[in-house]
Amino acid sequence: MRIGTTLLGIAVVTLVTAGCGGSGSNDNASRPADSAPPKSGKELPVAITSAEPGLLTVETLLGALPPEPTDDDAFTEHVLWKMRKSTVAMAGIPGKTSATCEGGKVSEEPGVTTRCTVTYDGVKVPWSIRFDEPAGDLKPYEITNTGQAVLTAKSVYGEFWREYNQASKHLRCGRMPDVELVASGQDTGHRCQYASSADGKAQWVNVRVSVGEDGVVFGSGRSPGSP
Structure with missing residues (x-):
C-alpha cells in the first residue's frame, strides 16, 4: 500500500477552500483618511478598486483540472494529478495545466527520485517524487516541490x-507579469500598498508580496521609504 505526502519546499500543501486565499494579515493597517490619497511617498502604478471575481475556490480549482484518476488508472x-492540483492552488487563479515525468513513469524503487514538470499557462514548475524504504506492507513516498511557486497578477491584486x-x-x-515563476515563501520583490493616516497625516505603507503553498502571502506593512 502506498502512503504519500505532498511537500512544497518543506511545507505540506493544503487544499484551497472556497472563500479563502493567502494568509496575509491587515492587523497592522490603520484606518486611512477618507478623502484624497496620500500626496507623500511613491505611489505604485496599479489602482486596486474592486474584487477579482476569478479568485480560486474549491469548485474552480477542480474545474481547472481533468477528472481525478480512478483506482484503475496508473499510479503515475x-x-x-496531485502535482497539477497543488500548482493551481499556488497560482490562486484557474489556468491551463499539463504534466509529465521523466521517462514517462514514476519509479517506485526506494531512494530513487523521479523528476516531473507541471506547466501552468506556459510556466514550467518543477516537482519530484521519491519512495522511501518499505515499512511492512506500506510504501511511503513524498511528492516535493523544488521551492518554486507560481505568482499570478490577478491573484495578487x-x-x-x-x-x-x-x-x-x-x-x-506595482505592475507584475500575468504569470511568473518565483521562489516559494520568499520576497518576490513585488509590492502593494495601502493608505494609512499615521499621526493624522495620510501616507503610503508598502507591503511585501510572496507566494506560499496556499497562494499569495502579504508581509507586514512598511513605511513609505522602505523597499
Missing part, C-alpha cells in the same frame, strides 16, 4: 483587495 497519473479593502479605501500595487 495519480501523482501528476484580488487577494490584496480582499484582505485590505476594509482597512483602506486607497489600494495600489
